[in-house]
Amino acid sequence: MVSLSSLSDEAASLTDVTFGYTPSRPILSGISMRIPRGKVVAIMGGSGCGKTTILRLLAGQVKPSAGRVVVNGQSVPELKKAELYTLRRRLGFLFQFGALFTDMPVFENVAFPLREHTDLPEPLIRDLVLMKLNAVGLRGAAHLGTNELSGGMARRVALARAIALDPLLMMYDEPFTGLDPISLGVVSQLIRRLNDALGITSIVVTHDIYQSLNIVDYIYFVAAGGIIAEGTPAAIRASTDPFVKQFVNGEDDGPVPLHMKAPPLAEDFLGRMGV
């Protein structure tokens, strides 16, 4: 079992981070988490709880109003634009729906980071692109246009593009959304396999508990701006925490209520009838 305290080598960490898109409504308040090197860590929670914001903080797209965000030993909010871009060359980011460039075919999409950041000769770029596509099982799709791909294929191509520059840290934003069961299995196994084969670190932001329990090493549950539960998949399965139980079992009512806060029933219904 992985114990986070025993792993001092961190790929990334958040310490007492507070952030809100508007100051009056903080999304994250005093959150801390550590991402050990070489592991696959899931950040889970309901929609709109700030999961994706954590990735944006790590990638330096937004700055925290308080706290420290460290990636690969560097304090991200303090980096200048050029330094941030240098760091980002070592980060891979998979967007929810892939975000492939629609004006380029599959091959050029994967070649994009290589062409932008290296002066490699064309034959080498070709070999590298085919290798990356082969790693996601889509070498045969190199010549296709992005409009010819299914949702699952598009995400795998985007994954090949994200690992083109051999990142230290891969970030996945809702990689399982809207996939059929087969694609779901393929993508989740790829996340695990690539992590181990390339020796990278992965952060998976998702609300798909079943896939996560199968492939990740550690899970953080985020709700109400903080971490309300964390642990290995085995610990999460055995957890008696009401929130974790509700989330794992998909119960409709519990600590996260089914009904949004509203006036009492009688007041709402009878009031309207003028009784």
Added chain:
Amino acid sequence: MVNGLLRGLERLGAATRKAVTRLGFASRFLIAVLRHTPTAFLRLPLTLREIYFAGVLSLVIIVLSGLFVGMVLGLQGYDILSRYGSSEALGTMVTLSLVRELGPVVAALLFAGRAGSAITAEIGLMKTTDQLQAMEMMAVDPLARVVAPKFWGGVISMPFLAALFSASGVFGGYLVGVQLIGLDSGAFWSNMQAAVDFQLDIVNGIIKSAVFGVIVTWIAVFEGYDTKPTAEGVSAATTRTVVEASLAVLAADFILTVFMFRGV
């Protein structure tokens, strides 16, 4: 009554502040784009591609519109000039109308509708589908890679399009005046040559079209980049590009004309 007046003033103030803030944003955006100009020219294929999309693909609409506008000018001009017995000045009238005003202005309006809207929609959709963000995450600045080449592609295309519009318009005027009505071909061309001044008419027309090119493309790239990332957002931004660019071109045309042709 007083309250209503105050509320109206409040709304006017808020709208003005919003407009000024937006203009400020757009100006800072333009400066940022200009800062990436070296990229647009060092990576010439990117800009050439945009010249193709904004310029070459607009050729048909520009040349055809120019031809029709020139033919209408020929008919109307002949009708008016013949009242004063000076129908041989038709070539001069058609050409001066085109190179001074209609060429740059109508070409810019068509350019805003054809290329400006396409630029806004493309950048807006790239934003909506996270493509710009993906680029940023790959440490590639979308301002340098996408926006600057599109901006320069539009700016470079516009004067050529205006010149072609004027040229095909003059030819349209010739078709109507000489071929249809039967004016003397020599008088048509030689009067035109004698009356059109290179500096005053042609160069000023080119300056106008270059300024319009900057205005239209600036608005198009800004609206695209500033799109609300939804389907309605892209559609609203595209509409705004055409409306704002058209109004800005007409207003700028008045200002430029005041400086160029005052008291001449």
